[in-house]
Amino acid sequence: MDALVNFDPLFLATLKSGDYVGFTFFIGSMAMLAATVFFFFQYSQVDAKWRDSMLVSGLITFIAAVHYYYMRDFWAETGTSPTEFRYIDWILTVPLMCVEFYLITKKAGASKGLLWRLIAFSTVMLVTGYLGEAVYTTGAGPAAWGAISGAAYFYILYIVMMGEVKTLAEKAGPTVAKAVNVLAWFVLVGWAIYPIGYMAGTAGWYGAEGQIFGMNVAMDIIYNIGDAINKIGFGLVVYALAVAPASE
Numbered sequence: 001m002d003a004l005v006n007f008d009p010l011f012l013a014t015l016k017s018g019d020y021v022g023f024t025f026f027i028g029s030m031a032m033l034a035a036t037v038f039f040f041f042q043y044s045q046v047d048a049k050w051r052d053s054m055l056v057s058g059l060i061t062f063i064a065a066v067h068y069y070y071m072r073d074f075w076a077e078t079g080t081s082p083t084e085f086r087y088i089d090w091i092l093t094v095p096l097m098c099v100e101f102y103l104i105t106k107k108a109g110a111s112k113g114l115l116w117r118l119i120a121f122s123t124v125m126l127v128t129g130y131l132g133e134a135v136y137t138t139g140a141g142p143a144a145w146g147a148i149s150g151a152a153y154f155y156i157l158y159i160v161m162m163g164e165v166k167t168l169a170e171k172a173g174p175t176v177a178k179a180v181n182v183l184a185w186f187v188l189v190g191w192a193i194y195p196i197g198y199m200a201g202t203a204g205w206y207g208a209e210g211q212i213f214g215m216n217v218a219m220d221i222i223y224n225i226g227d228a229i230n231k232i233g234f235g236l237v238v239y240a241l242a243v244a245p246a247s248e
């Protein structure tokens with residue numbers, strides 16, 4: 001009884017009505033969890049040669065599910081952006097997306113060097129993004145660090161859309177080529193959501209902080225939508241490849 005009397009409701013994350021950013025944190029949290037269950041259950045259903053790819057898809061959403069669990073509470077408690085959890089999640093999951101490109105094109109001859117190059121550039125992209133978003137937040141800081149981050153992003157985009165990854169995927173056959181092409185479009189369109197969130201959250205773009213074209217658009221809503229599209233969508237493309245008849 002005592003425990004009940006002393007129970008502090010503040011230990012529970014509170015979600016206030018009208019907190020749309022908070023809504024997307026809770027939806028994101030559940031969506032990542034559900035996607036993880038799906039990918040892990042499908043693991044044993046697909047052909048053995050695609051199992052590592054399915055596992056990595058599940059790991060990406062699993063890591064995100066755990067971080068979203070923390071992020072939604074952080075948001076509900078403080079009403080501020082959980083920048084550190086966000087970037088820790090990304091520094092783990094984005095390299096795993098690079099691993100996904102590597103695994104799919106490995107049979108066609110993808111080298112470890114290619115994998116490490118993709119991982120190195122995604123690390124540069126995220127570390128410089130963090131510096132602009134959380135450390136050098138005044139003056140030219142966000143723009144300068146954002147520009148370096150953007151350059152690394154464009155290099156990754158080039159490799160997967162026009163460079164070695166594309167060449168290898170075509171060598172692997174039409175089914176793999178098609179899947180890698182869709183994944184490259186995720187990098188082109190889905191990943192481009194993040195710089196928009198970054199600009200909404202750091203001063204100096206679109207007038208006031210947090211505004212895009214005069215509207216108050218929260219950085220975290222944009223990041224949360226980006227994560228759902230990229231992590232779950234990416235995994236579903238890999239799943240579709242794994243169950244495609246021609247991939248047998």
Ligand SMILES: *C/C=C(C)/C=C/C=C(C)/C=C/C1=C(C)CCCC1(C)C
Pocket residue numbers: 090093094125126128129130146147149150153191192194195198227230231
């Ligand atoms: C699952 C998480 C993913 C796919 C995260 C991707 C993040 C990016 C592509 C972030 C890119 C950024 C820029 C290109 C410039 C501004 C700073 C960043 C880090 C937001």
